[in-house]
Amino acid sequence: MGSILGSQKFREIFFQALVLSVVAALLVAMVMNTRASLEAQSLTTGFGFLERSTGWDFSFSVLPYSISDSYSKTILIGFLNTLLLGFLGISLATVIGIVIGLIRTSKNALFSLLGTVYVEIFRNVPLILQAIFWYAIVSHLPRPKAALSLGDTVFLSGRGLYFPVLNIALWSVALMILLFVAWLLFLPWLRERMNHSSSYHVTKRVGWLLLPVIMVVIAYLARTPDTPLINNPALKGLNFKGGMRMPPELSALVIAIALYGGAYIGEVVRAGLMSVPRGQLEAGFVNGLKPRHIFTRIRLPLAIRAVLPSLTNQYVQLMKATTIGIVVGFSDLFMIISTSINQSGQTLELLAILMGGFLLINLSIAFVMNTINKKIALKGYELKS
């Protein structure tokens, strides 16, 4: 008996079992307590409320909506709004980040100082402060009557940015995006299949020419009857009619996320460019490549491989940062969920949906980026400086 109790193995197993049962007991206690407090407040659990109509309004939606829509549709709209905000913010942040990264790696000291000043300013002030700052600026723009206009088609006012759109059905836009993505995914497969032959290049070229034609046909077929193809915004009374509106909440958040994320991504890009061993560049130079080609053929491809993991990390961080949209009243997933909690009282279910939504988005980003990372990784040996 003594030998069993004294043995290392037994103690380890006993200890782990103990910890596991304590954790399990805590979880059970929490669930019981939740049950009890829900019953005390006579709240029902379950996802049945998702079919009820909400009865409240919110600020922005990519889909047409009304206050009689169900909770599930409203939450879906919030999810799409978060995706839209994240997509716009992250894309712009990437563009800014690349530019800043290039500026900061410049040999010209004054030029690279420009990038440093940018990074230090935008990285050291909280994103949420930047968001409300830009919101204050954007919403204090002139009234619609005195809007800044660009060729009488794009208008910038305190009510938002108005720009022309095509008068076509929503499904066709989705179809076009789908078609484009499918074509991009189809190309690598085709290249494998046709073994890089010249007929592959012909097919590729024909495809690129055919794609816009098909899209124009789809747009023509899907246009709303009896309307002009292009829907221009125009001043009617006190506000604009027609066109598409980007509300000040969304603009402010996109600006804030783009500038803030740009500073972080700029640092990632700089680190990537600096990580390319100097010998690689010198080898290119010795082989007589032009500086331009040394950059595009050697430095950039190696830098992209080096930065992808940290870039994925930044994208996930920025996606999580979109939740601050609520400070300026942008109806993203978080705001929709928190309003739903106030209105319906289904706290636990809604919170589970919120967490599930973010898990889905973040895992998708990680999956896509890791796939790209694997696809472009250098095969054979690892490149180390």
Add this chain to the structure above:
Amino acid sequence: MTDTTYHLPPQISFSQKLKNSLFATPFDFFLTLICAALFALLLYWFIDWAFISSIWRAEDEPLCKEASGACWSVIDARHRIIFFGLFPFEEHWRSTVACVVMIATIVASCVPWFWTAIRLSALWLIGFSIFYILMHGGVFGLSVITPERWGGLALTIFIFAAVSIIGMPLSIVLALGRRSKLPVIAKLFGLFIDFFRSLPLLTILFTAAVITPFVLPGWLQGDKLYRVIFGFALFFAAYQAENIRAGLQAIPLGQDEAGLTLGLKYWHRVSRIQLPQAFRNSLPSIVNQFVITFKETSIVTIVGFFEILASGSAAFGTGKWTVHYIEVYVFIGAIYFIFVFSLSRYGAYLERKLRVGHV
């Protein structure tokens, strides 16, 4: 044998360096000129706006309409709201002294002399206690001021300090737990860390503020402020634990084995061999996490606390001050910038210093 004399790089004079970095090619010359002009313009514009054409005193506010520069009158008139929130007016000195003490504590913990477990914990316990006693009162004849009335910079600093003081020991536990040899422990801690890292901070703070009353029995709930701080500390600890774990992983295996051979117990190996080296290895990223955390304290404004961002918005919220939002935002931005920039410069300094020590 090969010749092993080392050639030092040729000495380059300062003017030569300057020429190389600014005027190497005609294009560089052009670029330098443009950048210099841009910097001069921005600097001139900013100095003119902030210092020359600006209005400074609260009673000069009527002049602001004419002035082309900043209207700092709003800061002059409302700075007490920004710094102290709803803290009782007569007791503002307490809030000020408390902030100074806490900032001194933060600065002192950047000095290497304090970098032992005992000194650092003593420093923070003393600093934090003084801060809390000054803010909360109830002893030494100080009147009691409950946390609902705390606000402004003091609340920001309180949240930051409390999150650090709870989160740091927790992060060590999490990091050690995740590296445990016992599979169940390692999995449990790993799950816990990954769960907190996968969620936005705001959802965690929101859960802590709104959901915890359902989940925990009444006697465990505490004030909303403490719930939010605890949620924040868990989030912080999950991230910090990963930094520490990276530092632990970088330690050569032989170090721990040497301790084992000498017959040291687990806790001795952890406290004398592993942790000191782990902290040394990942000090820059640990400091960086503090930098991020200081910025993220601003998020508590969404769950309804009156920290410096919210009190700033309140400062221009009424009457004639509503038009001066830019000045207030720039002022608060500058306060954050001073804290965050100095902390991150310190982190960069550490990184350089440690790198030199390594090679």
